[in-house]
Amino acid sequence: MEAGGVWRLIAPTEPGPQRYNTGGEMALWVSRDQGRSWKKEKQMTTGSRFIHAFARAAVNAHPDFYAIWSDGHARQxxxxxxxxCDRDGRVFRLPRRMNGERETPAELKAGR
Structure with missing residues (x-):
């Protein structure tokens, strides 16, 4: 929940590559009436090789680090x-291997 009664949901609500399993493609949904109605503001991922799942909101989040989640194959x-992602739904992938004290995450193109 945000100021002004805005509710923001970042979750794998869209079908993914392994149907009928946990997870899917990530979307950003917003309610401005305390959950009575919802509007999909952004399709955050599409065409993914694996399902996205287990999204978690960051507590007392900075707008640049709003939620974190993982992907993987649902059946093996x-x-x-x-x-x-940031508050606006821009998605970043962390490097699989950290080669130094700092690494730059890769920004996914909108909808990928």
């Missing part, structure tokens, strides 16, 4: 990646 062991 697989590699996975960690993602985060």
């Amino acid at each position: 062991s697989s590699e996975c990646h960690l993602y985060f």
Whole structure:
């Protein structure tokens, strides 16, 4: 919940590559009437190889780090990646390997 009664949901609400499983493609939904109605503001991922799941909101979040989640194959062991997004739904993928004290996350193109 945000100031002014705005509710923001970042979740895998859209169908993903492994149907009928946990997760899917990420979307940003907003309610301005305390949850009575919702509008999809942004399709955050599409065409993903793996499902996205287990999104978590950051407590007392900075607008640049609003939620974090992972991806993976829903039915078998697989590699996975960690993602985060900002308040506006821009998505970033963390590097699989950190080679120094700091690494730059890759921004996913809108809807990817």
